[in-house]
Amino acid sequence: MKKKMVSMVVAAAMITASASSAMVQAEASEKVTISILCDLERANVGTGGLDTGFYAALDEWTEAHPEVEISLESMNQTDYQTKITSLGAANDMPDLFMLKGSWTKNFVENGWIKDITDNLDADPEWKDGYIAGGFDSATYDGRIYGVPRESLATGLVFYNSDMWAEIGYEEFPSTWTELLDAVEKFKEAGIVPFVMGNKANWPAESCWLSTLGDRFTGSEWTHSIINGEGAAFTDEEFVAALTCFQELAEAGAFNEDINSLDDVEQNTVYFNKTAAAIVNGTWFFATVDSSAPDDVKAATKLALLPSVEGGADANTVSGGPAWFFSVSNNEMDETKTELVMDLLKYVSDEHQADVSASTGIITAWANPTYDDSNVPALFNDYNELMKTTTVVPIYDATMDAALIETMNTGLQSLLIGEITPEELAENIQFEYEMAQ
Amino acid sequence: MKKIADRRGTRLAIFLCLLPALAIYTYVVIVPIIGAFRYSLFNWSGGPNMKYIGLKNYQMLLKDKNFWAAFLNNLKITILCVFGQIGIAFIFSAMLSSRFIKLKKLHRVVAYFPSTISAVVVGFAWSFIFNYDYGLINVILRAVGLNDWAQAWLNNPDTIIGVVCIPLIWQYIGYYMVIIMAAMSSIDPSIYEMAELDGASGVQRALKITLPLIKNSIGVAVMLCIAGNMKIFDHIYVMTNGGPGTSSMVMALQVYKTTFVKNQFGYASAMSIGILILSLAIVGGSRVLINRPWRKERDF
Numbered sequence: 001m002k003k004k005m006v007s008m009v010v011a012a013a014m015i016t017a018s019a020s021s022a023m024v025q026a027e028a029s030e031k032v033t034i035s036i037l038c039d040l041e042r043a044n045v046g047t048g049g050l051d052t053g054f055y056a057a058l059d060e061w062t063e064a065h066p067e068v069e070i071s072l073e074s075m076n077q078t079d080y081q082t083k084i085t086s087l088g089a090a091n092d093m094p095d096l097f098m099l100k101g102s103w104t105k106n107f108v109e110n111g112w113i114k115d116i117t118d119n120l121d122a123d124p125e126w127k128d129g130y131i132a133g134g135f136d137s138a139t140y141d142g143r144i145y146g147v148p149r150e151s152l153a154t155g156l157v158f159y160n161s162d163m164w165a166e167i168g169y170e171e172f173p174s175t176w177t178e179l180l181d182a183v184e185k186f187k188e189a190g191i192v193p194f195v196m197g198n199k200a201n202w203p204a205e206s207c208w209l210s211t212l213g214d215r216f217t218g219s220e221w222t223h224s225i226i227n228g229e230g231a232a233f234t235d236e237e238f239v240a241a242l243t244c245f246q247e248l249a250e251a252g253a254f255n256e257d258i259n260s261l262d263d264v265e266q267n268t269v270y271f272n273k274t275a276a277a278i279v280n281g282t283w284f285f286a287t288v289d290s291s292a293p294d295d296v297k298a299a300t301k302l303a304l305l306p307s308v309e310g311g312a313d314a315n316t317v318s319g320g321p322a323w324f325f326s327v328s329n330n331e332m333d334e335t336k337t338e339l340v341m342d343l344l345k346y347v348s349d350e351h352q353a354d355v356s357a358s359t360g361i362i363t364a365w366a367n368p369t370y371d372d373s374n375v376p377a378l379f380n381d382y383n384e385l386m387k388t389t390t391v392v393p394i395y396d397a398t399m400d401a402a403l404i405e406t407m408n409t410g411l412q413s414l415l416i417g418e419i420t421p422e423e424l425a426e427n428i429q430f431e432y433e434m435a436q
Numbered sequence: 437m438k439k440i441a442d443r444r445g446t447r448l449a450i451f452l453c454l455l456p457a458l459a460i461y462t463y464v465v466i467v468p469i470i471g472a473f474r475y476s477l478f479n480w481s482g483g484p485n486m487k488y489i490g491l492k493n494y495q496m497l498l499k500d501k502n503f504w505a506a507f508l509n510n511l512k513i514t515i516l517c518v519f520g521q522i523g524i525a526f527i528f529s530a531m532l533s534s535r536f537i538k539l540k541k542l543h544r545v546v547a548y549f550p551s552t553i554s555a556v557v558v559g560f561a562w563s564f565i566f567n568y569d570y571g572l573i574n575v576i577l578r579a580v581g582l583n584d585w586a587q588a589w590l591n592n593p594d595t596i597i598g599v600v601c602i603p604l605i606w607q608y609i610g611y612y613m614v615i616i617m618a619a620m621s622s623i624d625p626s627i628y629e630m631a632e633l634d635g636a637s638g639v640q641r642a643l644k645i646t647l648p649l650i651k652n653s654i655g656v657a658v659m660l661c662i663a664g665n666m667k668i669f670d671h672i673y674v675m676t677n678g679g680p681g682t683s684s685m686v687m688a689l690q691v692y693k694t695t696f697v698k699n700q701f702g703y704a705s706a707m708s709i710g711i712l713i714l715s716l717a718i719v720g721g722s723r724v725l726i727n728r729p730w731r732k733e734r735d736f
Contacts, residue, residue: 082696089482089701106699110483199677257568257588259680269569402698413681418593 031069032336034343037087037094038072039080039323046359047290049283050150053356053363054347061346068339078200088112093328095340099146101137101322101397102404108140114327117144119341126345133391134364137398138324146324147348148364150356152282153319153382154394155211155305158270159277162299163191172277172303174314176244179306183253186276193253195275197266201259201408202396204415207279209245209407210318210395211305216241218312219392226398228436233429234422242414242421244308249415259412271296279305282319282382285360289376302381304389316390321364322397400435403428469712476706481699493706503707506685507714512597513604513686514665514718520605522657525612530642532613533620544617548610555607559674562603566590566675590676593683600675600684604668612657619653620646655726662722666715687711 044051062070073094075083080098087093093112107113120127131151138146159172167185169178186193198204214222217237224231232238248254255261255269270278271292278284288300307314325348327340346352353365360379372380396404407428413419476493478486497503528547532540550558565572566589574586589599623646631641647654669688672678678685678693687707694704 085482085696085699091484103699106481106483110481110485112483199679201677201679255568257591260563260566260568260588260590260676274569402700405693405697409679409682412679413593413683416591416593416680418681418683 031067032339033069033071034096034336034340035094036070036072036096037080037084038074038096038098039077040098041074041076047286049286050352050356050361050363052359053352053354053361056355057347057352058343060351061343065339093330095328095330095332095336096344097326097328098149099138099324099326101324102399102401104138104140104145106401107326108143108145111329113145114329115143115145116147116327116341116344120144120147123345126349129349129366130364131366134321137321138326146326147344148321149323149325149348150282151319151321151362151364152394152397153317153362153386153391154206154281154322155208155279155318156281156284156382157277157279157303157305158284158288158300158378159303160270160273160296160299161301162295163273163276172301173306175306176308180248180251183248183251187252192255192269192275194277194279195255195261195266195269196258196279197261197263197269198258198412198415199260199262201412203263203266203280204245204411205404205408206318206394206396207281209241209411210393211279211316212245213238213241213395214316214318214392215305215308215311215314216244219316219390222393222395222398225432226393233432234425239421239425242424245411246414246417246421250417254415258415267291282362285376285378285382288378289360300378302378302385304385313390315388316392318394319391320394320397322394400432403431403435406431469709472705472708475702476709478702480702480705482701486702489702493703494710496703497706497710502682502685503687503690503710505682506687506690509597509684510666510668510686511718513601513668514662516598516601517604517608517665518658518661520601521608521661522612522616522654524605525609525616525657526642526647526654528609529613529616529620530638530646532617534638544610544613547613550607550609551611553607555670556674558603558607559671562671563590563675566599591680593680596676596680596684600672603675604665604671608661608664612661615653615657616650619650623649651726655723658722658726659719662719663715666711666718687714 038054040049040051040054042051042055045055046052058070058072062068081100084093084097088107088110099107099113104113130148134148134151135144135146138144138148157172164170164172164182167182167189169182173179173182183193196203196208217231217235221231221235221237223229225233249258255275261269266278267284267287269275273296288297292300304315304317325344327344332340348365350365350368353363353368354370356363357365357368358370358375360376362379362382395407407424410419410424410427414421414424475486477488477490479489479492480486528543531537532543537543564570568574568586568588568591571589573589577583577586590596592599627645627649628641631645636644667688668686669692672684672686672689673692676684678689688711691704691707691711694700694707
């Protein structure tokens with residue numbers, strides 16, 4: 001009995017001790033703490049990517065607000081995606097975080113994310129500063145839940161013009177037949193026509209299929225899929241796109257180790273001239289600028305995937321904002337809400353966009369001010385190219401995450417001939433219907 | 437009377453001593469399993485909205501081709517590893533306990549060393565070794581003129597399971613060697629002396645004397661090996677991410693992807709419970725096979 005008493009007293013003492021220490025902590029922190037979780041890392045500042053602009057804006061804002069304590073946690077994108085979902089499930093969301101377009105529906109339905117439509121409407125200068133359609137992927141039921149970050153283009157062809165000239169192509173092919181002919185010639189010369197590092201399984205879909213699919217289906221089909229308006233993945237056009245992609249792989253257009261090379265290793269293969277071209281996104285500008293050997297850098301040119309016979313408009317590239325800055329639905333008092341919204345604006349408007357643009361990053365902010373003599377050469381080429389090019393949706397930025405995972409793993413099998421285009425289309429359609 | 441009271445006292449003491457461990461075990465193992473079972477009855481995408489759907493997730497799981505393909509991969513890996521890890525460990529232990537090997541301690545340390553490395557590091561190191569362009573294997577093959585043999589090792593869906601098992605086997609040989617050598621050291625050396633006098637060869641001694649005498653330890657090793665391989669995750673995640681396609685997908689990786697990529701928390705919980713049941717069944721089955729309770733005492 002005595003022992004029991006003692007243990008109870010000890011337990012009670014421990015509880016009071018921890019409770020009182022919590023109280024002490026609460027009293028001491030008069031500062032407002034804003035927690036941020038992001039996939040942008042301070043270590044990457046200066047190497048391209050949005051990191052440079054984001055941290056420049058964040059630091060400026062923090063300096064101007066000494067009453068605020070920023071508790072920032074950053075990690076790479078793959079880890080970030082796991083972490084934010086776990087925090088959501090644990091009901092422990094950070095105040096400010098990054099939203100991927102395809103998560104919008106799920107995050108809104110779970111109540112993890114704040115509706116910022118009214119804040120944006122109250123500040124038209126901020127809202128109208130972005131490119132047309134910038135908020136689309138973060139809009140659900142007519143309400144806006146995120147401010148766009150980069151405006152990516154994911155399906156650009158980067159080709160080594162010297163190597164293509166050697167096999168007789170002064171310009172990048174403009175039809176699919178010519179492209180297949182070039183593939184044949186490169187193979188004879190022992191050169192890999194296109195390198196793809198599809199180990200993480202998104203490049204085949206995000207960089208290739210989002211644009212190649214559009215060549216066959218046109219963007220009306222894609223919008224119909226996104227909005228659930230009747231189009232299906234088993235439609236003839238989409239199956240034709242998959243077939244074309246598989247035939248390209250069968251013709252030997254890609255490297256042998258397509259599914260075991262990752263999306264960083266693929267760059268090296270292009271840089272050391274083992275491969276003549278790579279299909280990649282706008283983030284690759286800065287990589288070419290900082291890491292490519294001088295001759296490769298000088299020879300690298302931009303092009304769009306060629307047109308296909310009987311297909312849709314060929315002047316398109318998959319792109320648009322894929323990631324957004326968002327605020328969580330955490331309970332906040334008025335002061336904190338105001339501060340968080342102010343910070344949200346500061347890291348997403350010209351304070352961040354101008355810095356980003358001067359390092360060659362295309363943000364969703366429509367008219368950034370920067371010195372175009374210092375940016376990577378490809379950045380200027382890109383701006384020129386985009387004058388005649390329409391942007392079409394990136395699949396993984398706009399479609400349901402479960403469907404995308406099925407598509408991505410399926411494409412790995414498709415490209416090594418393990419599955420037929422029809423089977424893959426059916427699998428994707430099945431997942432699509434489940435999600436509806 | 438006093439005796440009984442004493443015994444009760446001892447029991448209470450044992451119970452009290454076990455209590456902390458039991459409490460921790462309950463908290464980190466039993467409670468999450470019960471939690472997972474509860475979640476598995478819901479259609480849940482991770483947020484506050486949970487829709488009760490009864491056993492629908494389990495119905496779906498039974499029909500899920502991908503899950504059963506992953507289970508089959510786990511089985512293949514387990515079989516390869518039981519023979520690879522424990523088989524090679526037994527051969528090495530037998531060799532190390534013979535008189536002809538010098539520097540026994542060094543061999544033991546070197547063989548055990550890989551088990552101390554984190555699985556992620558092992559995975560990365562072996563992805564480099566398997567690399568098509570600069571990987572060790574292909575470089576050697578090309579250097580000796582076997583250019584045709586050089587291939588993208590992690591790219592062929594037909595052989596991928598065998599290939600990912602190589603690092604797994606390599607890493608855990610030392611671990612099982614320690615268990616087996618400990619068992620071997622408890623065998624009375626005079627038995628071997630007698631066998632030697634009778635003219636038994638080394639192989640005969642290993643198979644006819646050592647193996648039967650350490651049967652129980654081998655049984656434990658097999659069980660550990662099965663349990664370890666049913667939950668295999670990190671090596672595969674790093675080396676192939678389940679690819680190409682789903683040809684090296686294992687159950688744990690599929691649960692991870694279903695949870696964090698597809699955001700289907702409820703269904704993934706049902707998968708976890710499925711893994712638990714399948715693993716228990718297989719471990720239990722292997723115990724029965726090893727102990728063979730239907731055999732009579734004199735058969736041994």
